[in-house]
Amino acid sequence: MRQPSIFEMNYKKILSPIIAIFLCGSCQQSQQTDFNSYGHQATLSPKSGTASAASKDIQLPDSSNADLADSTDHLLLGNPSGATAVTENADNYLIDHKYYIESYSRTKAEPNWVSWHIGAEDLGHAGRSNNFRPDTDLPQGWYEANNTSYRGSGFDKGHNCPSGDRTSSTAANSSTFLMDNIIPQAPNNNQHTWEHLESYCRTQVKRGNEAYVIMGSYGTGGTGKNGYFETIDDGRINVPSHLWKVVVIIPEGDDDLQRIGTDTRLIAIDTPNDNSITPNWMNYLCTVRDIEKATGYDLLSALPKALQDRIELKKFKGGN
Template identity: 30%
Template sequence: MHRIFSSKWFISGVSLAVGAGVGGSFVAYRGGCVKSVDTFGGVLDRVPVIPIPSVDAAELVPYQHGQVVQSKSTAVMKYGFPSLSNIKTRESYVTSYDPRNRTAAWVIEQLSPETLTGTSDRKFCDFKEDDSVHEYHRATNMDYKGSGFDRGHLAAAANHKWSQKAMADTFYLSNVSPQNPHLNQNAWNNLEKYCRSLAKQYQNVFVCTGPLYLPRQESDGKMYVKYQVIGKNHVAVPTHFFKVLILEKTRGEVELRPYVMPNMPVDEKIPLERFLVPIESIERASGLLFVPNIMKRTNTLQAITAGRA
């Protein structure tokens, strides 16, 4: 069984604070293989892209009253969830909420030309508290007022123009994290636009986004995890953000592109590939798992395909 990436670099607050880009690796796709190359010029690993037989996502989603439950939110279950705590389902995304930090641990959504097209308009949307979260663990708009941080979407509003309700659901504060305004409006916005552009090139685009709270070495030589909190509810300010893209080609191949950006001003002219990192770095830093889910999905689909032969 092949791993998608083999990591020799661990993301650190030090490496990201030193330069505008992420010290680590970027990924190039050549000849059906994934080539992971660190930004200092050394090759980390080279393994095949995972082939996945073409099977409708609905085949592996739950049944209700004798019929398959089909919706955009269940479609994102295709590769499982990175974790199983506090799962919440919205119109077109699924999230795992972190009550301690008052923000999501991750949000998964599926992008397609259909979800990106429509007449929905964000001017009809307002940021709102998530009533499904206990008030002790809930962020409010007052927490962000005067904080100096934007209410940064994890599942982006522009990803869900197909439905006004779907777009409105992205304005729950449970789908928001405190984000540096310069990052939110420039480099991060460019990454979101890039994700949407990929929906025109790939059969399916799954996007998982979330916050990171990474360690940094202090003057005493020890590593500490330090992050600011804002408002009376102490909403955690991430040190970094990740975005993991699972890209399905029409031939059945899958590409995995993991990005990390520091929660600080980033020059939008820096190529996005500078922010690609080994997936294991995100898994280790976040406590989430992506690769095992993809491998499990691969084995299940192969078994289904063999059974039909």
Template identity: 30%
Template sequence: MAKKKTRKPSTRKGNKKKQVVDFIKQIIVTACVVIVCFIAFWIGYEFIFPQDASSIGKKLESVEKGTEKNSGYPDDLYADTETDPANTDVPVISEPETIPFSMPDEVEMPRMESDRPEEIITRESFAVSYNRTYRIPNWVAYELTAQEAGSNKSSRSNKFVPDPELDGTPDTRDYSRSGYDRGHMAPAGDMKWSHQAMKESFYTSNICPQDHYMNQGIWNDLENKCRVWAKKHKSVWVVTGPVISKKMKRIGDTGIGIPEAFFKVLMYSTGTTLEGVAFVLENRNYEDSDLKKYAMPIDEAEKLTGIDFFHQLPDAVEDKMESELHLKKWGL
């Protein structure tokens, strides 16, 4: 009887399991290689391009200050940036195209910070705060435009008369033989644009006793400068008047006070910012008529006069403009 052939057990199943294990090992090895390569690449990048922690701090600080571009704002807000020459790493936002507020009507009208008598009259050409105690103005305020400064419509009147709207303003004869000029606060040279404006400038409510050489010299130079500035900057706002004190001497039958000094405060707009300057001049002859020597920030003039100038401006704008003095902006 023939013997049956015995079959060897099949190895297909074992081979299949081995292939699966080998495939999983290959995946793990490949993943480890990728991770090692990534770590090596990152270490090499950090070595070649180290990150400056201080520069990050600067950027964060600039974002807080609003000078760094932030995705939370529209792109065009930072479209016009310029470089700060003192630090080329920090971008500086350029000035806006216009001042960020509407200029108040009659922004030139000041207010008294002391208890001083005043009667305010608004005319075609200027506003005047009249001091009945001393028979002179506390201040005169107006805007002088380039067109007005360049006009020759009306010639000089030279006819000083009492103010028809105010009782008790001086007669021109009160100045006779006093040794003082009838000094304009709002000058006739600024009023050539209107016959009425010229006439109003000769009301004695707009006049103060002024040293002759001052009136014809440095004060006249300053008045001429105001017209130059008005033409150059389209307009200037002017507040001018005497520095009033309790120890003033007097002239004439009506007892006109003789100021020890005079002030002239000016402001113009560049379209983006406001520039201001003040001048305080003693009531005397000046051999040196260099106006730059007598220019000061408006804040200083406020302390000397007791008058709050341009108070209708937003506080931040007023504070900045009145505390700074940019003589080059005024050609001084």
């Protein structure tokens, strides 16, 4: 299980009475392909540490509802952009979808980043919902992308938090088809490169691990099967130029922040949103610090600074 750091967040969806909780502590669903031939067996060793605050101004729904109790796990590694659930912060707007948390951009009509946790409890037998739909809970007056917004664009409706990571229930799977979890993604990127990494992560969870994932995109202009575009849907939706992902994998257990150390398996990739991309995600490995420089985000901010300075400069070399 996870050890939360000190959280305060305004939840967008209030399903039950709100209580303030302070916790101490310092792509779509697809075939379950095993991609563990990429390199050597990674060595993971526990390492204690004091976590800093992972996010700001967090309030949680009633924790008596077990289905909501672990919602803070999705931001355990930190709030990369300091997103807040206030409409004045429209291009860095924090949304809790219960099964994942995101920073949303009203201007781009897509997420900046999405963060979630994958444990054995998240992987079940629920089928793919495939019910792409607008998020009608966006603030009044904000554009809501819908199932037809990508039609004829040459780009896939690319999940940030993938359908395959949320198969514990129909509700969990359906949540991933909200259009504010979607970006215009080059088909080969989505269906091959990205899918392979998603399957790799799920395989690790099935082998007794848990994973913390942050995915995002940046820039403008990508190449789908119909060529290069900067926007789709009559200019309403930005086409990102790059897609990135950071994955932290640790053995299933407790006190997760304190078990992340210099030997923890950490994967960071940054891919062009281009249909000519190769299917092997390991061709696009980078460091967390590379992504931070490209985006301006502070990733893994809940970890001690000294630890961040070491692991954010390491590039994954493979492991299963």
